Amino acid sequence: MSPHAENSTHKRVWWKEATFYQIYPASFKDSNGDGWGDIPGILEKISYIASLGVDAVWLSPMFDSPQIDMGYDVSNYEGVYEPYGTVEDVEKLIEACHKLDMKLILDLVVNHTSDQHAWFKESRSSKDNPKRDWYFWKPARYDKDGNRMPPTNWRSYFAGGTWTWDEHTQEYYLHLYDKTQPDLNWENENCRKAIYDSAMRFWLDKGIDGFRVDTVNKYSKVTQFPDAPITDPSSDIQPAAQFWCNGPRIHEFIKEMNDDVLSKYRTYDKKPVVTVGELSLTPEPEGVMKYVSAKAKELDMIFQFDITHLGQGPPGCDNKYDFAEWKLPEMKRIVEKWQTFIEGTDGWTTVFCENHDNGRSVSRFGSDAPEWREASAKMLALCFAAQTGTWFLYQGQEIGMVNAPKNWSIEKEYKDVESQNYWTEAVRVSEQGIDPTRKKRIASGLQLMARDHSRLPFQWNSNVNGGFSTGTPWMRAHDLFKEINAEAQEEDADSVLSFYKRALRLRKEHKDVFVYGAFELLDPDNDNTFVYRKTYEEKTALVATNFTSVAQPLPQIGSGMKLLASSYSKTVSDRLQPFEARIYIDY
Ligand code: GLC
Numbered sequence: 001m002s003p004h005a006e007n008s009t010h011k012r013v014w015w016k017e018a019t020f021y022q023i024y025p026a027s028f029k030d031s032n033g034d035g036w037g038d039i040p041g042i043l044e045k046i047s048y049i050a051s052l053g054v055d056a057v058w059l060s061p062m063f064d065s066p067q068i069d070m071g072y073d074v075s076n077y078e079g080v081y082e083p084y085g086t087v088e089d090v091e092k093l094i095e096a097c098h099k100l101d102m103k104l105i106l107d108l109v110v111n112h113t114s115d116q117h118a119w120f121k122e123s124r125s126s127k128d129n130p131k132r133d134w135y136f137w138k139p140a141r142y143d144k145d146g147n148r149m150p151p152t153n154w155r156s157y158f159a160g161g162t163w164t165w166d167e168h169t170q171e172y173y174l175h176l177y178d179k180t181q182p183d184l185n186w187e188n189e190n191c192r193k194a195i196y197d198s199a200m201r202f203w204l205d206k207g208i209d210g211f212r213v214d215t216v217n218k219y220s221k222v223t224q225f226p227d228a229p230i231t232d233p234s235s236d237i238q239p240a241a242q243f244w245c246n247g248p249r250i251h252e253f254i255k256e257m258n259d260d261v262l263s264k265y266r267t268y269d270k271k272p273v274v275t276v277g278e279l280s281l282t283p284e285p286e287g288v289m290k291y292v293s294a295k296a297k298e299l300d301m302i303f304q305f306d307i308t309h310l311g312q313g314p315p316g317c318d319n320k321y322d323f324a325e326w327k328l329p330e331m332k333r334i335v336e337k338w339q340t341f342i343e344g345t346d347g348w349t350t351v352f353c354e355n356h357d358n359g360r361s362v363s364r365f366g367s368d369a370p371e372w373r374e375a376s377a378k379m380l381a382l383c384f385a386a387q388t389g390t391w392f393l394y395q396g397q398e399i400g401m402v403n404a405p406k407n408w409s410i411e412k413e414y415k416d417v418e419s420q421n422y423w424t425e426a427v428r429v430s431e432q433g434i435d436p437t438r439k440k441r442i443a444s445g446l447q448l449m450a451r452d453h454s455r456l457p458f459q460w461n462s463n464v465n466g467g468f469s470t471g472t473p474w475m476r477a478h479d480l481f482k483e484i485n486a487e488a489q490e491e492d493a494d495s496v497l498s499f500y501k502r503a504l505r506l507r508k509e510h511k512d513v514f515v516y517g518a519f520e521l522l523d524p525d526n527d528n529t530f531v532y533r534k535t536y537e538e539k540t541a542l543v544a545t546n547f548t549s550v551a552q553p554l555p556q557i558g559s560g561m562k563l564l565a566s567s568y569s570k571t572v573s574d575r576l577q578p579f580e581a582r583i584y585i586d587y
């Protein structure tokens with residue numbers, strides 16, 4: 001069977017052809033001048049969002065939280081962080097989205113809670129509290145000199161170990177992330193039931209259309225808690241993902257979540273609710289397929305992060321921000337791998353190059369130099385718009401927002417707990433002479449890849465703080481808001497914003513071949529251009545993109561193909577201009 005014949009069997013479902021727009025509430029729009037974005041601010045901008053042509057909104061956590069990890073540390077699933085608004089405001093948002101025919105999904109953050117969650121406060125109150133077992137508590141170990149040691153040598157995500165000592169009950173608790181984010185114990189059935197009620201049913205009953213599921217493959221741990229092998233002899237903590245990722249009961253847990261909760265709900269227009277899981281550290285298609293095969297009844301789709309890891313060490317190691325040069329063929333192979341792995345299967349894939357955990361795509365994958373940043377943004381738009389899978393856009397991507405300026409101080413302007421932990425560690429190991437150049441390396445890694453870049457305030461117009469807030473924003477507004485902002489771009493038919501809207505329209509008009517087509521990578525070793533072919537039954541599209549700032553030869557465009565779109569308003573016949581993208585079709 002030819003690949004496209006198989007591919008045309010992908011069952012059509014609303015969420016496969018929908019484009020999702022991610023909103024990071026702290027940084028979208030501040031309606032009352034306190035410096036924090038809020039839900040009323042999102043409501044003010046709801047027609048802007050709809051005008052893009054997206055079909056669904058993913059709202060990052062707006063729950064009650066001490067905001068150590070920007071809301072990914074939830075202290076009450078059924079409450080809304082006060083500066084963001086109220087539960088009623090979220091109800092209004094649900095209604096406003098539905099009125100404009102957009103779905104709304106929330107973040108489901110249930111691998112861990114905040115240490116300020118009532119469940120954890122009870123759990124830590126005494127060893128015999130009924131909720132003690134809702135988190136992981138372990139006694140200390142002691143070395144031969146009697147020094148207290150944590151139960152395992154695991155390294156956490158945000159630099160540092162995974163265990164924190166609790167004086168009150170004289171035991172350690174487990175946290176894969178910050179010490180204020182204790183991991184929930186999914187082995188405990190009452191704990192799981194409470195999660196389903198509080199974090200899921202509470203919001204599903206209010207009419208949301210699904211969830212983006214945070215850190216979805218970490219609920220099941222190897223509960224013997226073995227030490228990890230020593231791969232970094234200079235450190236007393238070691239990468240240990242094999243003991244806390246894709247663990248022994250993970251599929252059982254996700255199936256249960258689906259059977260007991262999700263399968264009982266419908267979207268506002270009576271369709272199945274959707275889930276998209278955050279699936280890190282799962283490099284192989286076989287591993288991913290277990291989660292997204294329709295038969296498995298686990299998740300509808302997942303984010304696989306090879307693309308955003310370009311240039312990074314793997315998370316859980318200590319070199320995420322130690323930038324390593326990469327070449328375009330690596331990116332092309334990654335795209336090919338995650339485009340094609342669903343062919344002939346009942347699984348599905350996602351397409352994205354930005355979210356709240358990464359630097360801006362223009363800065364990372366194109367060029368944010370003033371003369372190229374617009375061209376880069378448009379090129380990336382077209383390069384991704386024609387890929388198979390569900391497309392996810394991140395706020396600001398549609399206006400070509402770029403990374404924070406390199407001269408901003410990391411200590412002062414970067415707010416992310418991960419950035420600060422990496423930075424502190426880098427400064428320490430440099431100053432102690434353990435790795436003298438680390439400070440410099442991590443600084444440039446953070447300048448390119450820190451999570452902070454995507455968290456800068458949205459640039460609405462050329463007023464103070466880019467129109468984000470009339471007060472002092474929680475994160476400094478980009479120096480370039482006068483040059484890059486939505487208002488100016490709305491009036492300009494040639495802007496990045498206008499181009500994104502067009503790309504979204506084209507994707508809808510040609511959804512057979514763009515959303516559902518079979519992918520074939522052409523000229524894989526070319527370091528400068530990314531060229532691929534999409535086919536669907538009798539239809540073919542050819543996408544040619546130039547990832548460099550110098551003109552490149554145009555690839556062979558078969559006869560019968562006509563130009564559907566270029567990211568330049570004027571094309572030249574024999575070559576791709578700097579950062580140009582084109583799509584040709586034959587129908
Ligand atoms: C996910 C989120 C990230 C957060 C982490 C811990 O990776 O995307 O922002 O820090 O989970 O909840």
Ligand code: CA
Nearest residue numbers: 030032036038
């Ligand atoms: Ca506010």
